[in-house]
Amino acid sequence: MTENTVKPAPEQACPVSPVVDLVFSRWTTPILWTLHEYGRQRFVELERRIASITPKVLTQRLRQLERDGLVVRTYHAEVPPRVEYEISELGRSLAPLFATLAEWSVNLDAVERARADYDAKQRVRR
Amino acid sequence: MTENTVKPAPEQACPVSPVVDLVFSRWTTPILWTLHEYGRQRFVELERRIASITPKVLTQRLRQLERDGLVVRTYHAEVPPRVEYEISELGRSLAPLFATLAEWSVNLDAVERARADYDAKQRVRR
């Protein structure tokens, strides 16, 4: 149960860090994105769409997101059981943030170039 | 030397993940924020302002940010040595993103409430 404990907050003096820790902890972005893109869906569907995630981690992150109020979990007591996940109202309010993020992607190749430059210069020095 | 290796990207199918990994890896937010708030400054100044960060980790993150082209490092060969860091043009282009992030902070207490609700319900069940 020690797996969901939060690290000793390194943020003070930076007002955006709490939001970052909340929204951008590992795997939450693909999960929220998938829920946003494909709407309400079952556990296995999420698992298949995100592909490289393991069920254990998917469960952990979904629990966290549910606790934080970003995702709504609905349990249907049937045989076999059916569980559905969807983005909450609060989660949907992140949409503009994701949009801004997506827009910034155009700069990714600038980053690529910066890295290439940096690595080239390093190679000269040794 | 294995400390700066990136984890096996878990993102596919989510277009914003690359940006998230780049900008929101641990400590980068406080660093970028501090550089943005106080402008060009020396290593010790950053160290003091972020407070809970260790010089080792600060160095690691600054190197990464420099390599990614988000931060510019200037070395002055004096005695004692003087090194200054500042946000690059590319780094500055993240400003709207940080602004959106800061705006979303108003929802943090909604998250607090969601957590309290969730925890209360859990306590009932056991």
Add this chain to the structure above:
DNA sequence: CGGCATCCGCTACGATACTG
């Protein structure tokens, strides 16, 4: 199906030194 329990490797992080 949708988990939870358990074991386990790995590594990023932190603390504490020590240099040019």
Add this chain to the structure above:
DNA sequence: CAGTATCGTAGCGGATGCCG
């Protein structure tokens, strides 16, 4: 001052197995 070197550790994430 601006880092590096070394060591120890916690916790994430993967793998496996079991259950209602």
